[in-house]
Amino acid sequence: MNTTELNGNWEKQKGKLKQKFAMLTDNDLLFTEGKKEEMLGRLEAKLGKTKEELRKIISGL
Numbered sequence: 001m002n003t004t005e006l007n008g009n010w011e012k013q014k015g016k017l018k019q020k021f022a023m024l025t026d027n028d029l030l031f032t033e034g035k036k037e038e039m040l041g042r043l044e045a046k047l048g049k050t051k052e053e054l055r056k057i058i059s060g061l
Helices: 003-020 036-047 051-059
Strands: none
Touching: 003 051, 036 051
């Protein structure tokens, strides 16, 4: 998962993540250029998953 992959489909992926993990908010999924690791850190803390697990989940959407 790279920044281009996130930029291109992020709105669609964000919706699927919110369906899969109902506790996520728009603020948790806020993605801005250069802040991918920060966003993954928020998700890591909230979901209790590693960044590698999160990358696999997002790539699989």
